Amino acid sequence: MQAAPTPDPRSGQPGPGERNALGAEPSxxxxxxxxxxxxxxxxxxxxxxxxxxxxxxxxxxxxxxxxxxxxxxxxxxxxxxxxxxxxxxxxxxxxxxxxxxxxxxxxxxxxxxxxxxxxxxxxxxxxxxxxxxxxxxxxxxxxxxxxxxxxxxxxxxxxxxxxxxxxxxxxxxxxxxxxxxxxxxxAAVDVSRPPELLDAGLLPAAVRSLAGSEDPDDGGFGTAPKFPPSAVLEFLVRHAAVPSETAGKARDMAGRTLAAMARSALFDQLGGGFARYSVTRDWSVPHFEKMLYDNAQLLRVYVHWIRLGGTAGFPAAEATDIASRTADWLLSALGLPEGGLASSLDADSVVDGEHHEGASYLWTRDELERVLGAEDAAAVAWMMNVGTQGAVSELGSPLHPGRALDGDEAQLWSRVRPRLQETRARRPQPGRDEKVVAGWNGLAVAALAEAGAVLGRPDLVAAAGRIAGYLERVHWRAETGQPDAGEPATGELVRVSHGGAARGIGGLLEDYAFCADGFLSLYSATGDPRWYTLAEALIRAACTRFVDAGRLADSAGESEQVVRAQGGKPGLDPFDDATPSGAAAFAGALLGYAALTGSAEHRIMAGSILALVPPLATRAPRVAGWLLATAQAALAGPLEAAVVGPAGPERDALHRALLLSPSPGLVVAAGDAGTDDGGKPAGVPLLRQRPAGPGGTPLVYVCRGMVCDRPVATVEEALERVSSALQ
The missing domain is CATH 3.40.30.10 (Glutaredoxin)
Known part of the structure; x- marks a missing residue:
């Protein structure tokens, strides 16, 4: 039998072996x-x-x-x-x-x-x-x-x-x-050159520029579609914590947006967690996918708002409810048995074989009446904006008040919510993308660790530890062999895992930065030096991997096609997207690490990245929120607090009080100034040579540039020291 002719490879036609090759992909x-x-x-x-x-x-x-x-x-x-x-x-x-x-x-x-x-x-x-x-x-x-x-x-x-x-x-x-x-x-950044001093006047100018694009009626910035401006909100909350002529304006803008989102359809009023964005200006019709990175960032901002004290029409108590429910949603909806967090929930649910956007979340008046009875259903429909015609589709409307509930309404909502949740749980649910992304899990580690500390919920800190442990176990490939004398171990971070197994490309700059920042936050919350050590290894590995001839890049050139497509130059995008830019996040991690170690090298590197701030502060602050937030931390610090002494209630009280401080430049370390088996200083440098008081009395050393004031023993004195540094 004659063989079939082989197509000319340059004919354009697919060869006989070509087929869809995605079936074995884990994505x-x-x-x-x-x-x-x-x-x-x-x-x-x-x-x-x-x-x-x-x-x-x-x-x-x-x-x-x-x-x-x-x-x-x-x-x-x-x-x-x-x-x-x-x-x-x-x-x-x-x-x-x-x-x-x-x-x-x-x-x-x-x-x-x-x-x-x-x-x-x-x-x-x-x-x-x-x-x-x-x-x-x-x-x-x-x-x-x-x-x-x-x-x-x-x-x-x-x-x-x-x-x-x-x-x-x-x-x-x-x-x-x-x-x-x-x-x-x-957009290149030369991290080998000492930076110029950051102009403190840029940050008030950025606040005024943001005010020009704010939507004061519905919160947020610009018009529809409207995305949660997480990084910008982080900057505004940090700026509000430092006395200045624009601090009040920053607080007001942040409060309006945080309140509007919390009371809107963007926030899932039944199950908790935020949708990706709103297709309407007033946040009343969301695009229903829920992303890990959005919810991790927003959880952290709401926690920082609580730490700031709330007000501006959005009290801390209401923010506490939103933060708690967002944290619970992250863990219940995205938590995986291996220990990491999944990437997202789909916008669509499949009903009778057809994709319907938001189907799990929509309600009609008839459905409310079947679940709640006529009287409660009428009250809930009015309160939660469920009209006779669906706001999204014929399937109905999302539940949202669009305002603060009064006392009677809050009681009604608390009473009926469990029944509505039970009903919704029986509907077809959106699909879950169980891909674990290292950087996004790093964002969640930081948010959950800080939420646990501020909300007084050890379970959230423990959850942050489990996720961090997964990243260390699955995504981090530690360098084998012994590091050089005096140098910490390093290694490589893998970006993605599926089913507890890492695969694919090495982590990008954002992955290293988000994870390092998350581990530093977890260290601050727990005092466990394991997380400091891992953050240090990540930061040092990133400095090797993403800096070439002094220039910082977002990736290490994983694909030559990508490098060619950008003119053969290493790429660095300084702008925030759905997540903070890798450069801005890396600057923040470098600042935190430098505050714990006293490393001038890493402090200078952070300052070099912040040289991106001047051209963006007033012209494009909406896409430079994390750079601005990091610049605010740099200008307010480095302010270091070393809590030393034996573990126990007294040290815990000092430690927690400092974690509740809204100071954007404050870095907290807690523990003992220990030594290794050879008698050499061990652990976090900020704690070294900071002895406890007589009889082991816990003390707080408040320092700038590793130079410390006289230690204090009470919460009041410690907070006064931190507060006075902001003046």
């Missing part, structure tokens, strides 16, 4: 597309080599498991056989989970915005086999819409351009990559 998002007739490939050298051998472009589709419009485009186009046949014949199709590969997402998002003027997910990018972008967009419908071509039209136009105008396509791709490289050079 929940990639597996969602494993049944598509599209011959999806995971991102990697093999896919680009295949495109080169066939002489066809790469179609790169980027999304994430909880993305509603990703599901829509999949259903409309990627599950359509005719569309898949055309895509398979003329392209190599590559799927990327943006949460696994934010380095890929960031670079090609920059290209997408430059090409199309828009950004979002699903992201649709067309690349040369070298990885250079030449055409891009986001969601494309199956049929043309006003101002937006159909996906099939886009595919045909790109194929025609590739085959008929190849030289122009490749020239444009190279030009875009070169321009992106120039942008990277402009």
């Amino acid at each position: 929940a998002y990639l597996r969602q597309h494993a049944g598509n007739p599209v011959h999806w490939q995971p991102f990697g050298d093999a896919a680009f080599a295949r495109a080169a051998s066939r002489d066809v472009p790469v179609f790169l589709s980027i999304g994430y498991a909880a993305c509603h419009w990703c599901h829509v485009m999949a259903r409309e186009s990627f599950e359509d056989q005719a569309t898949a046949d055309y895509l398979n014949s003329h392209f190599v199709a590559v799927k990327v989970d943006r949460e696994e590969r934010p380095d890929v997402d960031t670079v090609y998002m920059g290209a997408t915005q430059a090409i199309s003027g828009e950004g979002g997910w699903p992201m649709s990018v067309f690349l040369t086999p070298e990885g250079l972008a030449f055409h891009a967009g986001t969601y494309f419908p199956p049929r043309p819409m006003p101002g937006r071509p159909s996906f099939r039209q886009v595919l045909e136009a790109v194929h025609e351009a590739w085959t008929e105008r190849r030289d122009a396509v490749e020239d444009n791709a190279r030009s875009l990559a070169e321009n992106m490289g120039q942008v990277q050079l402009a």
